[in-house]
Amino acid sequence: MANYFNEEFETLPRVALEALQLKRLQDMLERIYNNVPFYKHIFDQRKITPKSVKSLDDLQNLPFTTKKDMMDSYPYGLFAAPMEEIVRIHASSGTTGKPTAAGYTGKDISLWAEMMARSLVAAGANKGDIIHNSYGYGLFTGGLGAHYGAERLGASVIPMSGGNTKRQVMIMQDFGSTVLTCTPSYALFIADEVKAQKIDFKNFKLRIGVFGAEPWSEAMRNEIEKKLNISAVDIYGLSEIMGPGVAIECREAKSGLHIWEDNFIPEIVDPATGERVKEGESGELVITTVTKQGMPLLRYRTRDITSITYEPCVCGRTHARISKFMGRSDDMLIIRGVNVFPSQIESILVGIEGVEPQYLLIIDRKGNLDTVQLQVEVDESLFSDEIKVLQVLSKKIEKEIKDTLGVTCSVKLVEPKTIERTEGKAKRVIDNRKF
Numbered sequence: 001m002a003n004y005f006n007e008e009f010e011t012l013p014r015v016a017l018e019a020l021q022l023k024r025l026q027d028m029l030e031r032i033y034n035n036v037p038f039y040k041h042i043f044d045q046r047k048i049t050p051k052s053v054k055s056l057d058d059l060q061n062l063p064f065t066t067k068k069d070m071m072d073s074y075p076y077g078l079f080a081a082p083m084e085e086i087v088r089i090h091a092s093s094g095t096t097g098k099p100t101a102a103g104y105t106g107k108d109i110s111l112w113a114e115m116m117a118r119s120l121v122a123a124g125a126n127k128g129d130i131i132h133n134s135y136g137y138g139l140f141t142g143g144l145g146a147h148y149g150a151e152r153l154g155a156s157v158i159p160m161s162g163g164n165t166k167r168q169v170m171i172m173q174d175f176g177s178t179v180l181t182c183t184p185s186y187a188l189f190i191a192d193e194v195k196a197q198k199i200d201f202k203n204f205k206l207r208i209g210v211f212g213a214e215p216w217s218e219a220m221r222n223e224i225e226k227k228l229n230i231s232a233v234d235i236y237g238l239s240e241i242m243g244p245g246v247a248i249e250c251r252e253a254k255s256g257l258h259i260w261e262d263n264f265i266p267e268i269v270d271p272a273t274g275e276r277v278k279e280g281e282s283g284e285l286v287i288t289t290v291t292k293q294g295m296p297l298l299r300y301r302t303r304d305i306t307s308i309t310y311e312p313c314v315c316g317r318t319h320a321r322i323s324k325f326m327g328r329s330d331d332m333l334i335i336r337g338v339n340v341f342p343s344q345i346e347s348i349l350v351g352i353e354g355v356e357p358q359y360l361l362i363i364d365r366k367g368n369l370d371t372v373q374l375q376v377e378v379d380e381s382l383f384s385d386e387i388k389v390l391q392v393l394s395k396k397i398e399k400e401i402k403d404t405l406g407v408t409c410s411v412k413l414v415e416p417k418t419i420e421r422t423e424g425k426a427k428r429v430i431d432n433r434k435f
């Protein structure tokens with residue numbers, strides 16, 4: 001089985017990789033300075049020119065691009081290529097107000113397909129695979145992104161999109177799907193359906209899962225691998241930068257996601273000060289796209305919290321690895337002064353027998369005090385049991401959360417399958433506080 005999709009670039013020695021990054025960065029700066037008035041304006045204001053950048057280190061003196069800049073330029077203000085060259089437009093899922101639009105030239109689409117093909121191979125897939133793609137097709141980049149990558153690899157892609165889970169299970173079994181691509185929460189949803197139909201994943205041909213678009217813990221990986229009888233890896237991406245395939249775990253290490261550095265220069269910064277943090281320390285991921293033509297972005301603040309390592313990896317890829325994401329800086333909840341990421345709750349729940357990692361956090365403010373109710377689904381086997389067992393279980397969850405996160409919450413156990421499932425990104429928090 002091939003180990004790499006593009007061996008030369010995936011294993012480029014670091015010195016060569018960094019030289020390539022610098023060259024591409026300098027070209028990209030010229031491109032945005034000459035074609036995007038927004039960038040010309042801030043460069044002129046700060047008296048910087050594309051020529052000011054002589055080394056990769058100089059990048060940190062350049063301005064950031066933020067989500068707000070994208071919104072202010074909505075929809076096409078940051079495009080660097082004329083509309084004649086833009087062949088596709090995607091948009092972020094944006095929960096409030098307008099989405100952000102991203103335009104791609106034909107070259108960008110081709111580059112994206114290669115990044116996704118590299119990612120699939122890193123996950124362990126190859127030409128002979130049948131890729132069951134349950135990411136949503138549409139403005140969301142998941143469906144089409146994974147689709148083009150699978151085709152570039154030369155695998156057979158089944159363009160399922162999300163929804164109609166019964167049919168998904170039938171197709172998966174009948175067509176002998178070997179790779180599943182979807183959100184991790186939807187993978188668990190499919191597992192529930194398989195269980196409800198009293199079929200066993202051991203009778204399926206599925207062997208690999210490529211899951212992303214939302215944070216998921218190591219504990220959730222173990223749960224998914226066990227339930228679906230597969231090897232599962234984490235994939236990262238965002239519409240503003242490209243979609244799925246910006247970074248991927250390799251099947252050999254499953255320890256950090258290789259970010260394709262020949263196209264994306266990553267930096268990790270302190271979200272409050274914007275200063276770079278040390279290797280291994282967590283902070284906000286900032287990405288500069290050095291090869292994109294349609295909408296190149298300079299130092300884009302992703303708001304995703306991770307850390308980076310340049311340590312060599314057993315798989316032989318030389319591209320740096322970012323750690324599994326804690327969540328987004330704007331998803332971080334501050335409950336009675338304590339910082340909490342929903343993914344930490346998930347990790348705790350996966351470790352407790354009798355409950356499913358399906359939960360909903362409801363936060364209110366009574367007087368000046370935050371109150372938290374955590375609704376958790378229990379296992380079918382437990383729900384029919386006597387009240388006392390359920391009481392003991394809720395106390396146990398409350399104690400684990402208090403001990404691990406330092407947050408007091410009241411747990412409400414709910415019947416199996418009562419918490420709303422989505423085929424896309426899971427909704428885990430309802431915050432009723434008014435700030």
Ligand code: DLL
Nearest residue numbers: 092142212213214215235236237238239243244325
């Ligand atoms: O979620 C692109 C994607 C599709 C990635 C399919 C992976 C698989 P957006 O809808 O623009 O794009 O959302 C991007 O989702 O900034 C992160 O906050 C979050 N996200 C994406 N992948 C991961 C991941 C797609 N593996 C936003 N772990 C990003 C944690 C993730 N969060």
